[in-house]
Amino acid sequence: MDADTERKIKNSMKDIQKDLEQLCGDKPQLKPCTNAWLSGKPLKDIRKDPAARYPVPGFFANCFLRILGAEDRVTYLDDLYHLRQDLLAAGRKVVIANGRLAPLHPNEIDAVTRGNFRNIRELIAGLLPNFGFLTGELRCLARKAFAELMLEESQKEKNLSKIAGRGVYLIGWLWHYHRNLFESGDPLRIGCFFYMGGCRDSAETLFCRFLARLPADVVIFCPDLRKKCCLEDHLLYEIHYDESLEVSAYPDPDEGMSMGTASYHAERDLDSSLYGDGLYRNQQYSSAVSLILKTAYEEISVLWDEELKYRPNFSVRNGTVTLPVIFAVVNGVKDGSAYAYWDSIRKLITPDTAVIRAFPHLSRTSRKKLMPFTREFFINGRLQKTRIKSHKAYQYGFLREPVQDYLLDCLQRLIDQKIIKGTGENGMEHTVIAVALNLEKDILRMIQRFDFTRKNPKLICIAAGETALSLEDDITLAFLSQIGFDVVIFAPTGYQCAERHFNRSLAVSHQIGGYMFDLEVPAFRAALPDPNRRLPRLSDLRSRCCGKFLGCLSVPFIIILLLLIV
Structure with a gap:
């Protein structure tokens, strides 16, 4: 871009800014003093009386902070809890968003009038009248900040419809939060907006920037250093701490609170430093995806009873485990020996192996129980997890909560991948849901015990x-x-015999010998441990030993022994 073009753009922008000042109406009487008064101790600074922060007429003093990490993990949640309590006791308003901004109801979005627009000036002019829910100085400040940010957005985004959409969300969110944040209407009574977790997208970023230009303390808490906040602004003041902490919500006594001890956090550190790279604690992960291994037939028996973490292609990334699994069809009988054939299958049966000896195993009746409800469970291509888990026909409620979530995630992937023929075409997904949510009890018990880093459950057909x-x-x-x-x-x-209903082949096929017919399938039984069996007590052992000893003695010998004693 040459100098003349750049100068023309700057002059054009100045003209637009002057025009917008007229559109905004009355000029604000107050100017923001953002962060200039901070001492560097955020929780102490937020508590400071707004009137004493920058006692200069014509200014309001607010803060725009992002606090990364935790100064002390043991006291972090307690410090935030008392911060909120102290602010409320001082008569300050506190609004908290956990993990995301409040989702706007369609009525809230439709209530924002837009008008027709051909350029950014007309777009802003059409949206400014929507700030009628604010009064006095607050309305002047909001209109000015909104116009400036929309103009700034127009320099990065040329699509006016997208800019209009962002503007609608700004107005919708401000309308949603303004009652609790600016209830008094006094711009010098600075309220607090706390966002726990960090901004996830450009819309949330824009709203936080907008709010920070109004009489409000905007504080973004990001205690988990692994998660990134996408907020960027030249006004933003950032504070870094070295310790990291997983926090799902701002501590609130009305919602229930829990706080970790020093030992608890030390244990979490141990998880991070010790567990991983081959060492994992029990049930450490709750999320996984399966990966089918292509193996030679001889490798099946080698990998079969091996822990998943020792198999090829096992990995853990961002808390999700990749499970290398076997899915195979073995055709024929090796060397034509039925005895050796059944013996090779018997050797594969472990305590976590289910065996199906004949097909078809399941019939249409297996889906009848849940089929009437699948349209409630599956809407617009997505499983309605909350609705499913609260439904009277749902059968997996006794499983651990992470296990239930995992099963529903796997079911969603099965539908998304359209493995079963007719999925997404003739309503086959409803049959898939009805069958998948009606697994046999023995299978569910195996799933309940399944630890993603150890041995996985098996099915032999x-x-x-x-x-x-x-x-x-x-x-x-x-x-x-x-x-x-x-x-x-x-x-x-x-x-x-298998995969006739699949869109693509999943199983690895092995030909191990000639074909044999009319074979009688043995009654395979897995060596299941008896959970009710207990070790014998010492007194039991004594009585058994004495009983066996006496049983070995002949009757005459016992009589002679008694006479000698007398």
């Missing part, structure tokens, strides 16, 4: 007859594979 897997069987196999099960289908006949 034997299709020795001439009937194939039902639709419900294929849905179950695909769903269990998504969850992290190893699934192996043994087909001594070589018949196409």
Whole structure:
């Protein structure tokens, strides 16, 4: 850009600014003094009486802060709790947003009048009348700040419709929060807006910047140093602390509070420093995705009873575990030996292995129970998790909460990937949901015990007859594979028995020998530990030993022994 063009743009901007000053109406009588009065001790500074911060007529003193990390993790939540209590006791207004700004109701958005616009001036002029819910000096300050930010946005975004959308959200959020923040209408009574967690997108960033130009203390708390806040502003004052802390919400006695001890936080540090790179505590992770391993047939027995963390392609990234699982179809009988064939399958059965000996295993009746409710559970391509978990027909409520969330996430992925034929076309997703939410109790118990870094549950299917897997069987196999099960289908006949209802092949196919027919499937049983078995007490052992000893003695010998004693 040459100097003449740049000069023309600057002059044009000045003309627009002068024009906007006329559009905004009365000039504000107060000017902001933002952060200039800070001492560097944020929690102490926020408590300071606004009138004593910068006692110069014609100014209001506010702060615009982002506090990264925690000065002391043990006292962090307690410090924030007392900060809020002290501000309320001093008659200050405190508004808190946890993790996100309040979602606007469609009526709140529709209530914002827009008008037609061909340029940024007309756009701003059309939106400014919406600040009628404010009065006096507050309205003047809000209109001026809004016009300046919209003009600034026009330098970064050329699409006027997008700028208008951002402006509508600014007005909607201000209308939503203004009652609790500016209730008195006095611009010198500075309220506080606390945002726990940091801005997630440009809309939230713009609102925080807008609010910071009004008589309000805007403080962004980001105690978890792993999470980034996208807010940028030349007015923003940032304070850094070295300690990191996971906080989901600002401490509020009405919502229930919990605070960690020094030992608790030390344990969390131990998790970060010790666990990982092969060392994991029990049930450390609650999120995972499965990855199907392509293996040779001989590798199945090698990997089968091995912990997931030792398998190829296992990883943990950002709290999500990648589960390398086996999904295979084994056709034929090796060397034509039925005895060796059944023995090789028997060796794969572990305490966490389910065995299906004949197909079809599931029928249409397995989905009838939940089919009437699937349209409530699935709306606009998304599972309604809250509605599902609170529904009377939901059967997984006894599982741990993270396990329930994980199962529903896996079900959503199964639908999104359209693995089952007809998904997204003829309503097949409703059948998928009805089957997946009606798993057998033994399978659910295996899922409840499943630890993503250790051995995973297994499913062995034997299709020795001439009937194939039902639709419900294929849905179950695909769903269990998504969850992290190893699934192996043994087909001594070589018949196409599985995946008939899949859009694409998931299982790795192995040909290990010639085909055999009319084989009788043994009654395989896993060596399940008896959870009710207890170790015998010492007194029990004594009585048993004495009983066995006496039992070994002959009756005449006992009589002689008694006579000698007498």
